[in-house]
Amino acid sequence: MPNSPRRRIVGILVLLGCLFGLMVWFGSLAPAPEAGAYPGAEELGTDYDAWVGDQVNLTGTVIDTDPLTISAEYGAGEQVRLQISNAAVDAQQGDTLSVYGVVEPDRELSSLNAYTVPPANYLYMYAVSFLAGLWVLGRIIQSWRLDETWSLAPRETPLRIGDIVSRLKHTEDHDA
Numbered sequence: 001m002p003n004s005p006r007r008r009i010v011g012i013l014v015l016l017g018c019l020f021g022l023m024v025w026f027g028s029l030a031p032a033p034e035a036g037a038y039p040g041a042e043e044l045g046t047d048y049d050a051w052v053g054d055q056v057n058l059t060g061t062v063i064d065t066d067p068l069t070i071s072a073e074y075g076a077g078e079q080v081r082l083q084i085s086n087a088a089v090d091a092q093q094g095d096t097l098s099v100y101g102v103v104e105p106d107r108e109l110s111s112l113n114a115y116t117v118p119p120a121n122y123l124y125m126y127a128v129s130f131l132a133g134l135w136v137l138g139r140i141i142q143s144w145r146l147d148e149t150w151s152l153a154p155r156e157t158p159l160r161i162g163d164i165v166s167r168l169k170h171t172e173d174h175d176a
Helices: 005-026 041-046 119-143 160-176
Strands: 055-065 070-072 080-083 096-104 108-117 144-146 152-154
Touching: 041 055, 041 070, 041 080, 055 080, 055 108, 070 096, 108 119, 119 144, 119 152
Parallel strands: 080 108
Antiparallel strands: 055 070, 055 096, 070 080, 096 108, 144 152
């Protein structure tokens, strides 16, 4: 049975639907520390006292350094503020702080492990990811082509940048 473009599109849509369904299902799971799924900002923000004495894992923005305090977002833009104790990190205001620790009374979290991520690291991460994506796209265009059934097929001879430039120049001359 030949693979038509319509069958491929239906297959891709089914797989994307499954991916979306799994994301929704995973997002609806309750915390399970025995499986490594510790409570986070959502659980602490909605019912803090229920988690006192339990281990949690959350990430928030440093809003004060003396004492070390973070604000973690949950729900629809709501915030939970927590004071962090026993954290051996040099956090600056505005840094992102990830903390694994034990919930204490009075909105305090006793840190077992913590690390900071300066804001500049996010810009670096996105820039490197964007450049890597462009490189992969370039490699795909260079080594592969779409055939008449809309499937990828390897090129007999990989494209060179000079070939692409000459094709573009030829179409510009043709349009004029």
